[in-house]
Amino acid sequence: MTQYVFRFGGGVSDAQEDDKLARTNLLGGKGANLAEMASIGLPVPPGFTISTELCTRYYADGETYPDSLIGEVAQAIAHIESVTGKTFGDAANPLLVSVRSGARVSMPGMMDTVLNLGLNDATVEGLAKVSGDERFAWDSYRRFIQMYSDVVLGLDHDAFEEALEIVKEDNGFYNDTEMEAEHWKALVAEYKTLVEEQWAKPFPQDVNDQLWGAITAVFGSWQAERAKVYRRLNDIPGDWGTAVNVQAMVFGNMGETSATGVAFTRNPSDGSNAYYGEYLINAQGEDVVAGIRTPQYLTKAAREEAGAKPLSMEEAMGETYAELAGVFDLLEKHYRDMQDIEFTVERGKLWMLQTRSGKRTAKAALKIAVDMANEDLITQEEAVQRVDPMALDQLLHPTLDPDAVRDVLTRGLPASPGAAAGVIVFDADTAERRKGMGEHVILVRMETSPEDIHGMHAAEGILTARGGMTSHAAVVARGMGRPCVSGAGELVIDNETRSMTVAGRTLKEGNMLTLDGSTGEVMAGEVATIQPELVGDFGTLMEWADRSRKLNVRTNAETPADCRVARDFGAEGIGLCRTEHMFFDAARITAVRQMILAENEAGRRVALDKLLPEQRQDFTEIFEVMVGLPVTIRLLDPPLHEFLPHSENEFKDVAEATGIGIEALKRRANELHEFNPMLGHRGCRLGVTYPEIYEIQAKAIFEAACDVLEKSGKAPIPEVMIPLVGTKRELDLMKEVVDGAAKAVFAERGQSVDYLVGTMIELPRAALMAGEIAASGEFFSFGTNDLTQTTLGVSRDDAARFLGQYVDKGIYARDPFVSLDIDGVGQLIEIAAEKGRVTRPDIKLGICGEHGGDPASIAFCAKTGLDYVSASPYRVPIARLAAAQAALANQ
Ligand code: PEP
Ligand code: MG
Numbered sequence: 001m002t003q004y005v006f007r008f009g010g011g012v013s014d015a016q017e018d019d020k021l022a023r024t025n026l027l028g029g030k031g032a033n034l035a036e037m038a039s040i041g042l043p044v045p046p047g048f049t050i051s052t053e054l055c056t057r058y059y060a061d062g063e064t065y066p067d068s069l070i071g072e073v074a075q076a077i078a079h080i081e082s083v084t085g086k087t088f089g090d091a092a093n094p095l096l097v098s099v100r101s102g103a104r105v106s107m108p109g110m111m112d113t114v115l116n117l118g119l120n121d122a123t124v125e126g127l128a129k130v131s132g133d134e135r136f137a138w139d140s141y142r143r144f145i146q147m148y149s150d151v152v153l154g155l156d157h158d159a160f161e162e163a164l165e166i167v168k169e170d171n172g173f174y175n176d177t178e179m180e181a182e183h184w185k186a187l188v189a190e191y192k193t194l195v196e197e198q199w200a201k202p203f204p205q206d207v208n209d210q211l212w213g214a215i216t217a218v219f220g221s222w223q224a225e226r227a228k229v230y231r232r233l234n235d236i237p238g239d240w241g242t243a244v245n246v247q248a249m250v251f252g253n254m255g256e257t258s259a260t261g262v263a264f265t266r267n268p269s270d271g272s273n274a275y276y277g278e279y280l281i282n283a284q285g286e287d288v289v290a291g292i293r294t295p296q297y298l299t300k301a302a303r304e305e306a307g308a309k310p311l312s313m314e315e316a317m318g319e320t321y322a323e324l325a326g327v328f329d330l331l332e333k334h335y336r337d338m339q340d341i342e343f344t345v346e347r348g349k350l351w352m353l354q355t356r357s358g359k360r361t362a363k364a365a366l367k368i369a370v371d372m373a374n375e376d377l378i379t380q381e382e383a384v385q386r387v388d389p390m391a392l393d394q395l396l397h398p399t400l401d402p403d404a405v406r407d408v409l410t411r412g413l414p415a416s417p418g419a420a421a422g423v424i425v426f427d428a429d430t431a432e433r434r435k436g437m438g439e440h441v442i443l444v445r446m447e448t449s450p451e452d453i454h455g456m457h458a459a460e461g462i463l464t465a466r467g468g469m470t471s472h473a474a475v476v477a478r479g480m481g482r483p484c485v486s487g488a489g490e491l492v493i494d495n496e497t498r499s500m501t502v503a504g505r506t507l508k509e510g511n512m513l514t515l516d517g518s519t520g521e522v523m524a525g526e527v528a529t530i531q532p533e534l535v536g537d538f539g540t541l542m543e544w545a546d547r548s549r550k551l552n553v554r555t556n557a558e559t560p561a562d563c564r565v566a567r568d569f570g571a572e573g574i575g576l577c578r579t580e581h582m583f584f585d586a587a588r589i590t591a592v593r594q595m596i597l598a599e600n601e602a603g604r605r606v607a608l609d610k611l612l613p614e615q616r617q618d619f620t621e622i623f624e625v626m627v628g629l630p631v632t633i634r635l636l637d638p639p640l641h642e643f644l645p646h647s648e649n650e651f652k653d654v655a656e657a658t659g660i661g662i663e664a665l666k667r668r669a670n671e672l673h674e675f676n677p678m679l680g681h682r683g684c685r686l687g688v689t690y691p692e693i694y695e696i697q698a699k700a701i702f703e704a705a706c707d708v709l710e711k712s713g714k715a716p717i718p719e720v721m722i723p724l725v726g727t728k729r730e731l732d733l734m735k736e737v738v739d740g741a742a743k744a745v746f747a748e749r750g751q752s753v754d755y756l757v758g759t760m761i762e763l764p765r766a767a768l769m770a771g772e773i774a775a776s777g778e779f780f781s782f783g784t785n786d787l788t789q790t791t792l793g794v795s796r797d798d799a800a801r802f803l804g805q806y807v808d809k810g811i812y813a814r815d816p817f818v819s820l821d822i823d824g825v826g827q828l829i830e831i832a833a834e835k836g837r838v839t840r841p842d843i844k845l846g847i848c849g850e851h852g853g854d855p856a857s858i859a860f861c862a863k864t865g866l867d868y869v870s871a872s873p874y875r876v877p878i879a880r881l882a883a884a885q886a887a888l889a890n891q
Pocket of ligand 1: 576578637762782783784785786787848849850
């Protein structure tokens with residue numbers, strides 16, 4: 001017979017499971033921790049847990065219980081009775097219990113709790129006598145009726161609140177504390193009438209009926225709508241079920257020697273090693289949380305620091321506090337983590353009601369992990385596993401001062417983390433100009449295009465009305481480490497009047513705006529920010545992480561400044577240098593347009609000759625910053641329409657540079673128009689049709705490499721990457737162009753550098769044909785932005801409009817442009833890696849899509865045995881930590 005009920009307390013612990021995880025799965029988080037606290041001898045009120053397995057069975061059996069359960073519960077109640085010396089339903093010395101839910105993971109506020117169960121018209125008198133406090137007994141009874149009616153009977157909660165208010169008003173009371181026994185008694189009568197009116201039956205007097213009602217309500221709350229929504233949002237499987245915890249009540253509201261409180265064993269906000277918490281004398285737990293009375297400090301030091309008057313627990317209840325502090329230390333040593341604790345003092349006796357690992361800020365997580373390793377409480381490897389890599393994001397960028405007032409206008413997508421404040425500007429040139437005058441600016445655009453790059457660089461932050469998490473604005477902003485809020489759909493931008501309107505308010509160019517790219521909030525005015533500190537604990541943890549990881553971490557960067565930031569963050573090379581980003585420099589764009597609009601090769605070469613020295617300079621600077629490390633340079637990739645001139649002025653510039661009439665240029669631009677540019681004339685298709693573009697780019701790379709070698713004596717390590725390859729023949733043709741350029745440059749310079757030629761894998765065909773392609777490609781870099789787009793058949797630029805709903809409806813667990821679709825796209829990566837290695841066992845494999853900075857995707861890359869991931873500069877530390885965690889998990 002399966003055991004469903006597990007007792008704890010009073011020296012008994014039925015949970016035999018040694019494995020912590022198995023125990024938590026069976027008893028839920030709360031039940032497992034209660035059993036564990038009891039088994040290490042802490043003062044836990046006796047009780048029992050009905051397992052999560054029973055919950056699952058209950059639903060499988062059409063919401064019925066197995067026959068054995070009644071007996072098991074009765075025995076467990078008898079256990080509580082024998083430990084407490086009280087009897088359930090006994091009019092002289094009644095046992096009261098709490099009934100609480102507790103799933104494997106905490107689902108705060110999602111499920112139900114009933115306190116003071118076991119009170120009825122007879123036992124309330126017994127409680128009054130035993131406690132010697134009639135007021136307390138009747139207050140407890142009314143609390144019970146109120147909670148039970150709400151949670152178990154599902155009656156209208158407001159009616160009970162109203163009844164309480166009327167009694168208070170009638171007596172001229174302001175606080176509940178002014179109510180005397182007789183008033184509570186009158187309210188109980190009132191409540192019972194309310195129940196009969198609404199439920200058409202009297203309030204249940206049989207304590208066992210009460211108990212089973214509460215147990216069933218807790219199991220029922222697992223399938224409540226709010227719990228289902230919470231599970232969906234937090235990826236909690238519906239078949240986990242909840243446990244039910246039934247436990248003897250202890251009372252923090254039995255006078256001045258009683259109290260209740262919550263505490264953390266360390267400061268969850270900054271991680272410092274000091275107890276942190278609050279307590280209330282003569283109160284029940286819910287009073288602390290509900291904020292009816294202002295709680296007092298736990299420690300004298302905290303009280304003094306806050307300049308508060310009411311005595312701390314350390315001062316008011318010295319002895320009990322000392323005992324509690326001992327329990328804190330014991331729990332931390334036992335769980336080897338910072339604990340979040342609930343306790344109650346009943347007439348001077350301390351009881352522990354809950355413990356669990358405490359939630360904390362990123363800063364605290366880092367400090368606590370490093371401190372605990374230094375205290376030998378955990379190993380350095382465990383410390384590395386304790387910190388959520390994504391939480392580092394909070395530390396790598398300026399953040400909003402949590403104490404500052406926020407005037408939130410609207411909310412968009414949290415596209416690139418960090419906070420920024422500045423004056424609103426609506427175009428890139430103004431951004432650059434005003435920045436040049438020493439102002440901080442926020443660039444606000446409908447959406448950004450590569451032409452806005454200089455303005456994005458100049459801006460402290462970027463706000464767009466359109467676009468998703470992998471929109472141009474989002475990708476570029478993350479790369480630059482600029483905070484960005486994208487897709488703020490409520491925003492109406494009027495470029496004519498240079499103003500924006502949102503939530504009925506209009507802001508003009510020059511008005512102050514603050515963005516929080518970590519939350520997506522857009523705020524009027526300037527909100528104070530706090531700068532990050534990347535030394536100390538951060539550096540220490542990174543050092544420990546690097547010792548464990550096997551994946552290399554590179555960066556996606558194309559300016560020397562970004563390369564330097566990434567190197568400082570520990571990047572071990574460049575995984576993707578997008579050369580088209582370099583082409584959008586204001587000084588070059590006209591030559592680029594001239595190249596694109598040229599009618600023939602000769603025309604293109606004229607333009608390319610203007611670009612060659614500029615490109616060479618770019619590569620020289622990057623090679624210098626990245627000395628000793630590999631630099632993957634991707635030849636021109638993007639859809640041509642991104643380059644085409646739009647405005648009259650832009651056409652005029654090109655006309656002046658080329659001597660071709662504006663009308664002729666417009667005609668040519670029209671010819672180049674594509675219906676589906678993402679699947680059009682882009683990637684290596686540009687190189688196939690206009691080989692001279694790739695030739696000149698390759699020439700610039702090798703000349704720069706020779707220059708740097710000559711100057712420094714250190715050979716750069718270029719890796720030339722061909723984008724959007726689908727067939728071996730494409731790669732062969734392009735490799736020929738690159739090798740040809742290398743040969744020519746090396747012959748002319750009388751020296752050479754080693755280099756590789758490889759390809760991006762961005763098309764399903766490339767993944768499937770990887771065996772063949774690897775015969776020509778010396779490395780593969782998975783361009784998972786495009787590979788996701790082409791595998792899912794979802795446009796990365798249009799996805800934001802509907803992908804949110806796809807995630808809500810569980811079609812994809814997460815946005816596949818943010819976290820790799822492992823089942824689909826991941827399968828293609830596995831196929832390509834395997835086939836590539838068969839042909840070329842030492843083939844170098846990496847990933848350079850946005851997923852290279854996403855911890856779940858990085859774990860997949862580690863498992864698949866890739867050599868490196870490449871992430872935007874500010875994600876490099878996140879990738880280092882995630883790679884270490886993946887390696888430790890695979891050990
Ligand atoms: C990719 O497609 O994943 C990639 C890195 O290239 P881009 O984002 O420039 O298309
Ligand atoms: Mg791509």
